[in-house]
Amino acid sequence: MKGRADAPQDQGYLVGICFFILGLGTLLPWNFFMTASLYFQGRLNTTESSNGTVVVHKEYYFNNWMTLLSQLPLLLFTLLNSFLYQRISEAMRIAGSLVFILLLFFLTAVLVKVPMKEDRFFSVTMATIWFINSFGAVLQGSLFGLVGLLPQKYSTVFMSGQGLAGTFAAIAMLLAIASDAESESAALGYFITPCVGTVITLCSYLILPRLEFAQYYLNKSSTYEAGTKDELLSESSTVENGKLNGHANGSVTSSPAEAEVDPRPDGTAQAFLSLEQVDREQAKASVIEVFKKIWVMAFCVTFVFTVTLSVFPAVTADVKTSFPGKWDRFFLSVCCFLMFNINDWLGRTITTFIRWPCKESRLFPALVVSRVVFIPLLMLCNVQTRSYLPVYFAHDGAFTAIMALFSVSSGYFVCLSMSYAPQLVEPKDAETAGALMTFFLALGLSIGAALSFPLRALV
Numbered sequence: 001m002k003g004r005a006d007a008p009q010d011q012g013y014l015v016g017i018c019f020f021i022l023g024l025g026t027l028l029p030w031n032f033f034m035t036a037s038l039y040f041q042g043r044l045n046t047t048e049s050s051n052g053t054v055v056v057h058k059e060y061y062f063n064n065w066m067t068l069l070s071q072l073p074l075l076l077f078t079l080l081n082s083f084l085y086q087r088i089s090e091a092m093r094i095a096g097s098l099v100f101i102l103l104l105f106f107l108t109a110v111l112v113k114v115p116m117k118e119d120r121f122f123s124v125t126m127a128t129i130w131f132i133n134s135f136g137a138v139l140q141g142s143l144f145g146l147v148g149l150l151p152q153k154y155s156t157v158f159m160s161g162q163g164l165a166g167t168f169a170a171i172a173m174l175l176a177i178a179s180d181a182e183s184e185s186a187a188l189g190y191f192i193t194p195c196v197g198t199v200i201t202l203c204s205y206l207i208l209p210r211l212e213f214a215q216y217y218l219n220k221s222s223t224y225e226a227g228t229k230d231e232l233l234s235e236s237s238t239v240e241n242g243k244l245n246g247h248a249n250g251s252v253t254s255s256p257a258e259a260e261v262d263p264r265p266d267g268t269a270q271a272f273l274s275l276e277q278v279d280r281e282q283a284k285a286s287v288i289e290v291f292k293k294i295w296v297m298a299f300c301v302t303f304v305f306t307v308t309l310s311v312f313p314a315v316t317a318d319v320k321t322s323f324p325g326k327w328d329r330f331f332l333s334v335c336c337f338l339m340f341n342i343n344d345w346l347g348r349t350i351t352t353f354i355r356w357p358c359k360e361s362r363l364f365p366a367l368v369v370s371r372v373v374f375i376p377l378l379m380l381c382n383v384q385t386r387s388y389l390p391v392y393f394a395h396d397g398a399f400t401a402i403m404a405l406f407s408v409s410s411g412y413f414v415c416l417s418m419s420y421a422p423q424l425v426e427p428k429d430a431e432t433a434g435a436l437m438t439f440f441l442a443l444g445l446s447i448g449a450a451l452s453f454p455l456r457a458l459v
């Protein structure tokens, strides 16, 4: 922040910790469902022996549907959060989403103990995934708006928390497998973890208004003021205030704090901002004008996530180890999920020190496009079952090395594109650039999820 001598200190870095946890909380749904793919597939593709013959049940393409039904609501609700949700207060959207996410995780945990026909289990799980990710998208959009009111480093902290959610899920899965508990109890323990995680996330949100540092920045936004003072207590006043303030959609426009909020170099804080509102302000360039300046970066973020989601997890989660035995149980959690998430997080973090190629460089989009080689490379790993392609990289080490490069480059290029875009426009248009980039991020995730169907079938 510029010259804020009167600004209070973040005592004990508590606000930072809260936003880290809030970031982690937003990606718990996606990561906990994805990492548990073996549990879900185990319940769906059961093999039964009847009269001595083994009957293999139908293929559900669980990973594909899980990916699509997680990322489509993200795209839809990213848009809805910008246009339709201006009437619902921020406190309602954040606390409400967290409560619904908690209930849905709880339902998933309960279902571990409920025997069910496979078709029905598939439908219930898919409905859960759709709704949990819809609430997740509203939560994420609202929080991006909120973190935008704080100094810039808080959005890095928030993104860092998001990056750690996958690692958290992978470690929870490893502990569940390593525990000697029989598989049902292990699965129950696994799904209780995000319930606890969501409660802690909710507590972090509720603590925020009590911290002086957060009050100082966030209360400047009338949205948050209303949200934190009255609205948690009374639902009716929530809606009323939301209407009065008219910008309860997580956007950071028109608040007294606006002039003092730095333009966001990483372009994430203005994410989900109402494009319409920005457009209305005369001095600012139109969305189309901004897009013309940042289209290369918009293309890059879309392309990176398209490549990433087209094979991860739909293809990579079906890779089998070349060392059968005890290792078999741990292989997927370690070499696929933990590997991806640690390296994705590493790739994002490296951008703090290394920013190469520069934003004008033609090499940047060229490198992003060249990531497409990871698609055939991963398809040629030991994916089972397979119909058409040969296995070229049967060894676990080869798969792990490809995964490491795939995920580091994913995190690295996503983070660079997101931070370059706002730098390509004038500071007054940085918000619009951030919002546009977030839309393209979600678009890339959805296109990748859709592509994962033909790619998995081609293997």
Ligand SMILES: O=c1[nH]cnc2c1ncn2[C@@H]1O[C@H](CO)[C@@H](O)[C@H]1O
Pocket (backbone or CB within 6 Å): 027, 030, 074, 140, 162, 163, 166, 308, 312, 344, 410, 411, 445
């Ligand atoms: O909702 C989201 N917002 C931002 N990034 C996401 C979201 N869902 C998934 N990913 C990103 O997709 C990759 C594979 O898991 C990871 O990089 C993860 O951060």
